[in-house]
Amino acid sequence: MYDVIVIGQGLSGLLSAIWAKEHGYSTAVVATGTGKIIQSTGVMDLIPGTAGGLNEWVELYQMSHLQLGQLTGVIEQFKALTKKIGYPYKGEIEKLSSIVTGSGHVKKTALFPETISPLPEKGHIVIVGFEEVVDFQPAYIKGNLQKARPQLTIDVLKIKLGNRSQRTMTQLDAARLLDQKEIRNSCIKQIKRLIVEKNIRELDMFIFPASLGVEDWKETKDQFSFELNAKITEAPGMPPNTTAIRLYECLKKEAVKLGVRFYADTTVTGCTIDGEDIKSLTIQTANRLSNLNGKQFILATGGILGGGLEVTPEGLKETALRLETDEKGVLLHCLSNLYQVGASRGIQVTQNGITGGIFTLLSIHEMIDQLHQQMMIGGTRSA
Known part of the structure; x- marks a missing residue:
């Protein structure tokens, strides 16, 4: 049994796994494919598709003063990690930088690798x-x-x-x-x-x-x-962008180095629930079904573009655990040992189909704090 099981290995999944493992938890990642990170530009925007700054970001994501106060530490944590893995990021959230894209357009972004x-x-x-x-x-x-x-x-x-x-x-x-x-x-x-x-x-x-x-x-x-x-x-322009692939490969290598177990080319087809807790994932590899047991579970499957949410005639559906959502893709009932990060929180945290990288970083930081608290006391989260 693992302490933490992460579903998905995009930016949200890899960072969640690394930071969980750094807390000393036995950690596994279950994923089909490589995640949408390799189709990104590799830069961390505040609000994708806009030049909005920190004030607009706070309003869009309805950030509290406490969350805003945590942001500087989150950014420094990410910068320290990227420096450690050999692909340093720079930039500031208070003053966005203008960079040129592969189409010749100028965009505002918060964090970007040293090649930019x-x-x-x-x-x-x-x-x-x-x-x-x-x-x-x-x-x-x-x-x-x-x-x-x-x-x-x-x-x-x-x-x-x-x-x-x-x-x-x-x-x-x-x-x-x-x-x-x-x-x-x-x-x-x-x-x-x-x-x-x-x-x-x-x-x-x-x-x-x-x-x-x-x-x-x-x-x-x-x-x-x-x-x-x-x-x-x-x-950076149309994928594949080497800027993003470098980040993905460096994060993956760091996770493996730390001892994160990867279940590659593995599909989560559901879960076993006991009361308010998930007890295990149902996973499929090739033609074989099996169960993967864990104490805490992180949903890092992304939104509509990442495949974590699917648009159907009946509305949005969560694709991995088959849990019910509302019209915005938010889980109607989040189980006590399940944590959502990034775009898996629903379309209300997306802009132009994706979450801003900065929101993703903050959501992972908050999740790791909550997970750590619950693992320390051995209890479950309150609703």
């Missing part, structure tokens, strides 16, 4: 694309970015990675190639040559697709920045 740098209002920028990667078009990006930042001087370049594929090459493919030093050297040489040919001077920043290496992202970013003598940023 805030976009300046003025200066000279060069957008660099790869001939082999068709979903990042520097000329198109320039058009959108110029509208958002009219005071910027923007040039575009296209270079060759030197590798062809039998299929369309993604930005992730390019990132894996750039882990190789000889390919990085070739790319830098091409950029320097084109800069001279186009008589481009006094550069402030280079914008690349989300492809600056996977395992060796820091070495890649530092080499480009040093040799090109300017700031470097990735512009």
